[in-house]
Amino acid sequence: MASRAVIEVRDLVTHYGERMILKGVSMEVHEGEVMVIMGGSGSGKSTLLRHMLSLEQATSGSIRLSGVDICTASTEEMYELRLKMGVAFQGGALFSSMTVGENIMLPLYEHTKLDHMTMEIMARLKLEVVDLAGFENLMPSELSGGMVKRAALARAIVMDPKMLFCDEPSAGLDPVVSNAIDDLILKLRDTMGMSIVVVTHELDSAFKIADRITVLDQGDILFIGTVDELKNSDNQRIQNLLNRQSGEEELDPEAYLRRLTGEDTLVKAA
Amino acid sequence: MSEAGPFSPVVRLAERVGRSTVGGIEGIGHGASLLAESIYWTCLGWRKHQPVRLPAVFSEMMEVGIRAIPIVMVLSAAIGIMLAIQGIYTLKMFGAESRVVIGIAFSVVREFAPLITGILVAGRSGSALAARLSTMKINEEIDALTSMGVNPVRFLVVPALLAMLVMLPALTFFSDFISLFAAGIYVNLDLGLSLAAYADQTLDILSVDDLMHGLGKSVLFAFLITLVAVVNGAAVTGGAEGVGRVTTRSVVHAITAIVITDMLFAFLVTH
Numbered sequence: 001m002a003s004r005a006v007i008e009v010r011d012l013v014t015h016y017g018e019r020m021i022l023k024g025v026s027m028e029v030h031e032g033e034v035m036v037i038m039g040g041s042g043s044g045k046s047t048l049l050r051h052m053l054s055l056e057q058a059t060s061g062s063i064r065l066s067g068v069d070i071c072t073a074s075t076e077e078m079y080e081l082r083l084k085m086g087v088a089f090q091g092g093a094l095f096s097s098m099t100v101g102e103n104i105m106l107p108l109y110e111h112t113k114l115d116h117m118t119m120e121i122m123a124r125l126k127l128e129v130v131d132l133a134g135f136e137n138l139m140p141s142e143l144s145g146g147m148v149k150r151a152a153l154a155r156a157i158v159m160d161p162k163m164l165f166c167d168e169p170s171a172g173l174d175p176v177v178s179n180a181i182d183d184l185i186l187k188l189r190d191t192m193g194m195s196i197v198v199v200t201h202e203l204d205s206a207f208k209i210a211d212r213i214t215v216l217d218q219g220d221i222l223f224i225g226t227v228d229e230l231k232n233s234d235n236q237r238i239q240n241l242l243n244r245q246s247g248e249e250e251l252d253p254e255a256y257l258r259r260l261t262g263e264d265t266l267v268k269a270a
Numbered sequence: 271m272s273e274a275g276p277f278s279p280v281v282r283l284a285e286r287v288g289r290s291t292v293g294g295i296e297g298i299g300h301g302a303s304l305l306a307e308s309i310y311w312t313c314l315g316w317r318k319h320q321p322v323r324l325p326a327v328f329s330e331m332m333e334v335g336i337r338a339i340p341i342v343m344v345l346s347a348a349i350g351i352m353l354a355i356q357g358i359y360t361l362k363m364f365g366a367e368s369r370v371v372i373g374i375a376f377s378v379v380r381e382f383a384p385l386i387t388g389i390l391v392a393g394r395s396g397s398a399l400a401a402r403l404s405t406m407k408i409n410e411e412i413d414a415l416t417s418m419g420v421n422p423v424r425f426l427v428v429p430a431l432l433a434m435l436v437m438l439p440a441l442t443f444f445s446d447f448i449s450l451f452a453a454g455i456y457v458n459l460d461l462g463l464s465l466a467a468y469a470d471q472t473l474d475i476l477s478v479d480d481l482m483h484g485l486g487k488s489v490l491f492a493f494l495i496t497l498v499a500v501v502n503g504a505a506v507t508g509g510a511e512g513v514g515r516v517t518t519r520s521v522v523h524a525i526t527a528i529v530i531t532d533m534l535f536a537f538l539v540t541h
Contacts, residue, residue, distance in 0.1 A: 050413075053417045055417065078419075079318075079419050082417065085417065087414065091409055093409055094411075095411055095414075096405075097402075106420075110418070110420050111319070155418075159418075
């Protein structure tokens with residue numbers, strides 16, 4: 001897959017107050033691929049996403065979306081760019097004062113001159129895509145967690161964006177719904193050719209949807225590559241990350257007891 | 271005493287005062303830039319694909335103004351009657367209770383109507399705006415707006431500001447009438463002055479200047495209430511607790527700002 005890069009991050013350094021969060025991150029996302037950004041809590045993956053969305057100011061480095069440097073882009077350029085971006089936030093971020101249908105129609109209402117009927121039809125189309133047909137008149141507070149995430153996804157794709165960003169699309173959902181969202185992401189890539197960035201810490205989900213994976217660790221890039229390359233990596237930190245999920249099966253009772261009694265840490269300290 | 275340096279109470283106090291002063295100045299600066307941005311989007315939004323939507327302004331006006339009418343009526347009537355009672359009581363000492371109409375007319379139109387309406391709207395709509403914006407910020411709804419290419423100031427702040435700028439003077443004007451009318455009824459019952467004579471006297475006493483004095487203040491209050499609510503709402507940190515905190519703070523700040531501005535305005539205009 002030698003397609004061109006839609007998203008290019010170069011030497012991105014960011015601070016939160018005094019604390020350095022990203023320590024010179026470089027990566028790119030190609031056209032029509034699903035890039036999963038992984039990493040533990042505090043690894044900076046959400047920060048990286050927020051910078052890609054231009055919601056934060058970077059200390060140094062550059063981010064180019066569709067060739068436009070968003071750190072120096074004018075308001076007009078940013079406006080044009082944002083029409084090509086869809087974002088599904090972690091908590092859904094649906095506007096609680098509007099119905100689900102109005103939420104999904106909002107980008108159309110704000111950016112197009114379509115008549116109301118057409119917008120409603122488009123909103124229903126997108127609701128069909130996320131399997132939420134018939135829910136357009138409900139308020140977000142009347143939806144379950146999984147439905148909110150799917151509705152947020154519908155809103156993110158209503159403008160048929162070139163780039164889609166998803167923050168933890170399947171976190172906190174039951175396996176069935178989580179699986180359905182993964183399928184949906186793959187469907188969006190295949191049918192609409194979107195470039196999709198997914199931030200997640202769910203390994204199963206990442207392995208299923210990713211074309212390539214970026215692993216962040218304490219603000220640094222630990223790994224960029226395909227799922228197979230990740231699985232075959234002999235880097236200890238990556239293996240730790242991967243085994244955290246499956247490590248439970250080979251639980252050593254003695255080691256477990258040692259950890260509980262604190263002997264483990266004593267030995268390490270010695 | 272050798273450890274005085276950074277640990278001495280005086281230094282700590284100075285640091286606290288310094289920090290809150292800087293915080294306050296930062297808030298004022300934020301408010302000023304919000305105001306500038308609001309004016310920008312109101313005037314130029316149409317050309318930058320960010321038009322201010324009239325339906326949004328109207329629905330805010332409904333919330334800020336129309337729905338506040340009943341409570342404004344109750345409070346204004348109470349204030350009018352209270353002024354009449356106190357006025358008659360005080361003037362009785364000089365046997366001049368028939369002059370009470372002057373006191374009522376001036377104090378209602380120049381002072382009490384704008385003040386009481388401002389305080390009421392600060393408590394009712396300013397707090398609601400702060401709570402709404404802070405909740406939206408915590409739920410990433412503001413980020414969602416930004417990322418879909420909708421300017422949050424244009425979408426959320428400008429409609430509220432415009433609605434406040436129209437409805438607060440309108441409510442104040444309404445409050446003028448209700449207060450004067452309620453006071454008139456009390457004067458009628460207590461002193462036997464006919465309502466027609468009362469209305470005649472009131473109209474004689476009041477000039478357009480007096481009315482504009484009150485309405486001018488209410489325009490200032492409208493700016494203050496909205497900007498204080500938005501600055502506080504945007505500064506939210508933490509979850510639900512944070513929302514409660516900024517809501518309370520927004521009401522306290524807004525009422526303080528209203529009362530102090532009222533005093534300064536009265537001083538500057540009468541000198």
